[in-house]
Amino acid sequence: xxxxxxxxxxxxxxxxxxxxxxxxxxxxxxxxxxxxxxxxxxxxxxxxxxxxxxxxxxxxxxxxxxxxxxxxxxxxxxxxxxxxxxxxxxxxxxxxxxxxxxxxxxxxxxxxxxxxxxxxxxxxxxxxxxxxxxxxxxxxxxxxxxxxxxxxxxxxxxxxxxxxxxxxxxxxxxxxxxxx
Amino acid sequence: xxxxxxxxxxxxxxxxxxxxxxxxxxxxxxxxxxxxxxxxxxxxxxxxxxxxxxxxxxxxxxxxxxxxxxxxxxxxxxxxxxxxxxxxxxxxxxxxxxxxxxxxxxxxxxxxxxxxxxxxxxxxxxxxxxxxxxxxxxxxxxxxxxxxxxxxxxxxxxxxxxxxxxxxxxxxxxxxxxxxxxxxxxxxxxxxxxxxxxxxxxxxxxxxxxxxxxxxxxxxxxxxxxxxxxxxxxxxxxxxxxxxxxxxxxxxxxxxxxxxxxxxxxxxxxxxxxxxxxxxxxxxxxxxxxxxxxxxxxxxxxxxxxxxxxxxxxxxxxxxxxxxxxxxxxxxxxxxxxxxxxxxxxxxxxxxxxxxxxxxxxxxxxxxxxxxxxxxxxxxxxxxxxxxxxxxxxx
Numbered sequence: 106x107x108x109x110x111x112x113x114x115x116x117x118x119x120x121x122x123x124x125x126x127x128x129x130x131x132x133x134x135x136x137x138x139x140x141x142x143x144x145x146x147x148x149x150x151x152x153x154x155x156x157x158x159x160x161x162x163x164x165x166x167x168x169x170x171x172x173x174x175x176x177x178x179x180x181x182x183x184x185x186x187x188x189x190x191x192x193x194x195x196x197x198x199x200x201x202x203x204x205x206x207x208x209x210x211x212x213x214x215x216x217x218x219x220x221x222x223x224x225x226x227x228x229x230x231x232x233x234x235x236x237x238x239x240x241x242x243x244x245x246x247x248x249x250x251x252x253x254x255x256x257x258x259x260x261x262x263x264x265x266x267x268x269x270x271x272x273x274x275x276x277x278x279x280x281x282x283x284x285x
Numbered sequence: 286x287x288x289x290x291x292x293x294x295x296x297x298x299x300x301x302x303x304x305x306x307x308x309x310x311x312x313x314x315x316x317x318x319x320x321x322x323x324x325x326x327x328x329x330x331x332x333x334x335x336x337x338x339x340x341x342x343x344x345x346x347x348x349x350x351x352x353x354x355x356x357x358x359x360x361x362x363x364x365x366x367x368x369x370x371x372x373x374x375x376x377x378x379x380x381x382x383x384x385x386x387x388x389x390x391x392x393x394x395x396x397x398x399x400x401x402x403x404x405x406x407x408x409x410x411x412x413x414x415x416x417x418x419x420x421x422x423x424x425x426x427x428x429x430x431x432x433x434x435x436x437x438x439x440x441x442x443x444x445x446x447x448x449x450x451x452x453x454x455x456x457x458x459x460x461x462x463x464x465x466x467x468x469x470x471x472x473x474x475x476x477x478x479x480x481x482x483x484x485x486x487x488x489x490x491x492x493x494x495x496x497x498x499x500x501x502x503x504x505x506x507x508x509x510x511x512x513x514x515x516x517x518x519x520x521x522x523x524x525x526x527x528x529x530x531x532x533x534x535x536x537x538x539x540x541x542x543x544x545x546x547x548x549x550x551x552x553x554x555x556x557x558x559x560x561x562x563x564x565x566x567x568x569x570x571x572x573x574x575x576x577x578x579x580x581x582x583x584x585x586x587x588x589x590x591x592x593x594x595x596x597x598x599x600x601x602x603x604x605x606x607x608x609x610x611x612x613x614x615x616x617x618x619x620x621x622x623x624x625x626x627x628x629x630x631x632x633x634x635x636x637x638x639x640x641x642x643x644x645x646x647x648x649x650x651x652x653x654x655x656x657x658x659x660x661x662x663x664x665x666x667x668x669x670x671x672x673x674x675x676x677x678x679x680x
Contacts, residue, residue: 119404141303143301144301144303144304146303146304148303151342161417191533192415192417192418192531192533217437217538218433218434218436218437218440218538219433219436220428220429220432220433220435220436220484220485220486220487221482221484221485222424222425222426222429222484223481223482223483223484223485224407224426224428224483224484225407225424225426226404226407226408226411226412226420226424226426227404227405227407227408228408228424229424230404232424235423235424237423237424237425237429237433239433239532239533239538247533247534247535248533249418249419249423249531249532249533250422250423251423256485260440261436261437261439261440261441262440272422279422
């Protein structure tokens with residue numbers, strides 16, 4: 106399933122119902138005015154919708170995505186102070202140095218904490234409940250990602266491994282944590 | 286440098302306020318504050334609007350409010366510091382008066398979150414971390430961010446589910462006495478334990494509701510305050526700080542670092558000793574967007590030792606009559622958390638407490654005449670600590 110199909114499915118479920126309701130209200134009352142079920146307060150249902158989809162510049166850290174495409178995870182490293190950055194960034198703002206070098210991450214670490222998201226954001230409604238964890242890698246940096254494990258097998262402090270995976274149903278490349 | 290006094294307060298009923306629009310809701314609080322201070326709009330030199338925005342339809346909320354409340358053409362701006370927006374608004378007015386730039390300033394905090402459908406509201410709050418690295422791919426929610434702190438504390442300090450529950454039970458207890466609160470209903474521990482999980486280990490009863498509401502404060506210089514009131518409440522000091530946008534860049538997930546830094550700044554200015562800070566205050570309002578946040582606040586304010594905040598909750602030490610009463614207005618948990626209004630609402634609660642004007646059943650004993658508010662934005666992204674007193678600070 107691609108993003109278009111997912112969107113269409115969501116559209117059918119949510120937006121279409123609202124649009125039908127607006128048409129219905131206009132037909133009955135001459136204006137898009139409804140009564141809130143609990144309070145009976147009259148509400149004007151906005152006829153102008155706003156869909157927001159950002160385009161986010163990634164040029165300065167493009168290497169990260171090239172490596173990810175090859176199944177590798179990298180951080181960036183400042184050649185002067187040695188700080189490893191994850192999420193990757195190309196500027197060491199404390200040394201005022203740009204064009205940092207890349208380091209491949211060991212992916213080995215321990216789970217610092219986790220949560221299971223059962224009430225999901227609108228744009229994540231099409232996933233099963235998911236676990237988000239933060240792991241501290243051997244390099245001393247933290248990575249936040251989904252933990253692909255049965256909740257029963259998860260404990261704070263357990264050894265975890267970071268790996269590159271395909272996120273379904275969209276089919277795009279990302280990374281996740283698993284029990285090591 | 287002038288001392289800064291609170292000379293008027295206003296507060297609306299919090300909850301689902303779809304009976305009014307954003308401007309009308311704001312007016313309820315502004316009108317109350319003007320009446321309390323016995324001032325007119327022409328006496329207000331500037332107004333600051335704390336409104337995180339996005340939930341409601343007016344993008345230029347400060348201007349919409351200025352027109353409706355008859356405050357134009359006075360200068361204004363909308364300020365944003367996530368859930369600490371209200372305190373950020375106070376800061377602007379506080380500094381304007383302290384510096385002598387203004388003599389009378391109006392602070393407004395307002396949010397009408399119920400203009401958006403709930404799933405959209407959940408989405409927007411989830412986006413309030415590092416958008417690209419933490420939301421885009423991993424879909425964190427606001428309870429999710431705080432749940433990461435709760436899980437860690439359970440593993441490291443042995444905090445129990447019931448400890449979180451005791452915060453919820455306390456805040457609902459006091460909420461039941463606050464006519465402005467969203468939830469005016471007490472809950473039992475068993476109700477808490479049965480409530481549905483929203484982001485493990487946090488449950489629905491760990492979380493504050495999606496809320497509409499407004500609050501207002503009128504601040505004045507010492508010279509003006511003396512003319513209009515016999516009972517000003519002074520802002521003694523304020524500390525503020527920020528944290529990393531990426532939660533993954535935090536160290537331990539046991540405390541909110543920004544809140545600790547802001548506290549130290551506020552205490553230093555007010556000459557308060559961190560280790561026995563609770564002795565100075567009669568009452569505190571802390572940021573309990575989730576029960577775990579209140580527990581961390583006890584430690585970040587120095588009321589409990591590191592790793593013992595949940596014991597303070599367990600032992601009921603933050604009820605009236607305990608070590609220090611906390612969130613006896615119901616807190617964000619029961620009173621509600623209209624994002625931009627919360628910081629201002631906290632200031633209103635503490636001001637009224639210090640003047641013995643709290644609602645029946647919620648009045649703390651006022652001995653030192655001092656109170657404190659702890660307002661965190663995002664998940665420790667912003668922190669504002671403000672100290673109030675009935676005694677004039679040494680200028």
